[in-house]
Amino acid sequence: MPTPAELPGLLAAARGDRPCDLVLRDAQLVNVASGEIQATDIAIRDRYVVGIGRGYRAREEVDLEHAFVAPGFIDAHVHVESAMVPPSEFARLVVPRGVTAAVTDPHEIANVAGIEGIRFMLADARRSALAMYVNASSCVPATDLGTAGARLEARDLAPLLSEPEVLGLAEVMNYPGAVNADPGVLSKLAAFHGRPIDGHCPALTGHGLNAYVAAGIESDHECTRVEEAREKLRLGMTLFLREATNARNLAALLPLVTPSTERRICLCTDDRVVPDLVEEGSIDHLVRRTIAAGVDPVVAIRMATINVAERFRIADRGMVAPGRIADLAIFRDLEAPRAERVYAAGRLVARDGAMVTPRTPGAAAFTDTVRIDWAKVSLAIPARGRRVRAIGAIPDQLITEHLTVDAKVEGGCAVAEPARDVLKMAVIERHFRSGRVGLGFVKGVGLRGGAIAGTVAHDHHNLVVIGADDRSMLAAARAVAGAGGGLAAASGDDVLALLPLPIAGLMSDRPYEEVGEGLKACLAAAGKLGSKLKDPFMAMSFLALEVIPALKLTDKGLVDVEKFAPVPLFAE
């Protein structure tokens, strides 16, 4: 809300005793407070809406000619890093689409660069038109079965509370820890007592779910079925319906939205890559999908505005009303809102899908996070048995199969056998130059030759590489490392494509347009190498995530996630 020093001027404008800065005439206001479309003018002074109604004068007057005006959309939960650009560039992607605020969890960069990574995200966002709120990352590292670049305990997270954009605690992914009163988890909950605390508890139900909620965890964005979501709603959780690049749950959950339930339901994107953001959109895409599925447009827009603001106790956003920050999305078609103009904090920032201001690149940071002593690195797997475990990748799913296959042995070592779609996978520790490499095999990626590599590898973000032969694998991996992180495809010594992600090995310092092209080039190269997956880089990044069943690989080796324990590569 306005500060005390700002109030006298704002009140004078609201009373009509002095002109405003801007009046939007003849608007059809999507009034998310009263739940109706209201024909009115909207008066703005400085960063704030000061008046709704007729009779205001201003230095600048804009005739909206009956266009609809909604509060700027707010993404209820998103990891900016998944777009592979920093917040200021992410803003260029989403703000022109009417997404003027986002509640983010910077846990990707936090796993690489700790609290300083989070502070970088905050500082970079402040340069942009996006109001980027942050929830402190609660699960860094995700487990001790892999090596992350940082470890954040309650005492590390608590100082973030003095940052004005920090709301509360981000998704408590360690739900077994919360349910079972793990002291480290409880310390984090205690540090954020009274603040919003987000959850992440896929398929948790019954008594366990009651305990998770009793711990003070208030939301979930991992539901996949209506019945799962209804149980959580009944226990008082706020639900975020998600439509990510790799987890598309919106359509399945929309039947839950009724006049009785809508107030406790929000929309979120979680993880979206640049091509999806460009071609489909961000929260605006979810709003259109929601309306197309038959939900009243005012309700759909509430799920992207006031509901999010209420869930996070953001007092000055989420509705167009006196004293609230003037974040506005203006559009013509209520059934399929696409922003023609976007105002952020009272200023016109985007028109017809593009920012009106030039891009101002920020200083690259954390460009030295891919720290590998190649002399220590070996991808060789001495044969110690005849059968090996293999990760079975499943298209469009984060879960994998736990397979066992015959080992192909050459020169005393187990090697890839692309003809049977058995590829070698390596996770090279890249934070501390330990030379530690986790080695294994994977089926389902489909490369017939060459290799792909990347430093995006949830959540520890070590250097992960999958390939048909060690030479290609090393070429891809070294190309990525040489760029300070990124994605690459190689065949033999030839690097076929490279998307540098020099910021923490996760994000580019280039315009998102280049990032999109670079990603497409990498995907094309992987396709030429034989992969049939839609996005083998993203699939690879989750083959290293040791908290999702069944078999995963980290720098410490194979993990049987169902047993939550390391498991040897050789099965017999």
Added chain:
Amino acid sequence: MPTPAELPGLLAAARGDRPCDLVLRDAQLVNVASGEIQATDIAIRDRYVVGIGRGYRAREEVDLEHAFVAPGFIDAHVHVESAMVPPSEFARLVVPRGVTAAVTDPHEIANVAGIEGIRFMLADARRSALAMYVNASSCVPATDLGTAGARLEARDLAPLLSEPEVLGLAEVMNYPGAVNADPGVLSKLAAFHGRPIDGHCPALTGHGLNAYVAAGIESDHECTRVEEAREKLRLGMTLFLREATNARNLAALLPLVTPSTERRICLCTDDRVVPDLVEEGSIDHLVRRTIAAGVDPVVAIRMATINVAERFRIADRGMVAPGRIADLAIFRDLEAPRAERVYAAGRLVARDGAMVTPRTPGAAAFTDTVRIDWAKVSLAIPARGRRVRAIGAIPDQLITEHLTVDAKVEGGCAVAEPARDVLKMAVIERHFRSGRVGLGFVKGVGLRGGAIAGTVAHDHHNLVVIGADDRSMLAAARAVAGAGGGLAAASGDDVLALLPLPIAGLMSDRPYEEVGEGLKACLAAAGKLGSKLKDPFMAMSFLALEVIPALKLTDKGLVDVEKFAPVPLFAE
């Protein structure tokens, strides 16, 4: 929410790993989160709900046999003092009706005893089963046209924020001050920046209302018409629908309640006297009225529970869910909820309309607040003209008429003329022994003889007396003063009825049953003296309130409220 120290035990109970304290079996839960009736069990440990669902074990199990269970009702705005009993006794009145929490504004006692008066209310409430929240009184005194016992500036109010029950700032009645950026009002708004700030802006509209909302004021309970309420709702205000003893707005406003609007509408009682609380009820009465008017029962109950908790950001009440305090109202008839059992913080506190625990009287406090030096007090009105102004009381309204009548003069003094219903009125300053007396005349009260007096006189709470002759007036006034405050009726030297209100001159230290009987005795005596008003004492208490038009009397004399200025008694 539970404290960190409480969590491990609560989580173990929620998981089902240890028995709970209490399980309520076979409940029909009014699930205000999901907006439905849910057949379930409810498990409780310590003060908290820990589980919703089947399969919990407990030391005590109660079969509810399909009874409905709602979250305890929360009054969104109430002045406890209007019931003429302190909070612990007020709790005995309302808790058995299912009202387990209330957001209160202790501005009556604050006008007498300042911050210490507010602290008394907090301390007294802590002895009770009622969760009494406090909003800091923003308008003490109401104006400088009368003499209150205290003056509270922002620096006086701010220390209250360290009290756990203090939520924010109470109704900003000085709406001209807020709209026009009065520095004193802005200082108070600044002191409570980020906290809930309640409003009070009867009939404010248009640009003025926009300014009031832009100042950060978030609610209103003074609407009388749907269109007024709709304008406020559209500007983002939360509406409290009020059904007080003397201001009954609920029925007129219920047409505003729709599935789109209900989330931002709450119920409040504001001011209710004991007989109304006993015979009609508190918030439970409003819930029944709301349902009887055709509103869905779950929606009506939301307006008394989750909506209030959300408006005031009370995280641990307002719904029956894990981790929330176990305040429960249990009833059989969903169409007319009347609590059969009430649980507060997990304990059974009331059954069949009465507390299960004995009354534990508190220490009386502020018993020396009626400070009058009778030697200085004179009720004589030397005749200085032939025509006098007279306050025209209007039945069931707080506004008055500004009349002029012929003066009856005897012995050089203007005197009452009961035959023409012209009575004398005096407001005797009672805080500082100044001897100051405001004198005037009133029509419409109807006493044919005798006098009535009281120390309840909004908001300054001086000793107000109305009578047919000075002897009766002095007898009534001195009876009240002798009791340390209260209400009385007298005829000549005979005191016909006396209700002592020794706590600040506003509240009794006796059981509410005695207070109700005492009030009825005073009303009966006033009726015998000729008054036709339903409650001439309450009418009298508002004839002294110098912020409601048109003509009022304070200890400083007559006030022309429309001009907001003193005005002489003699008109010519």
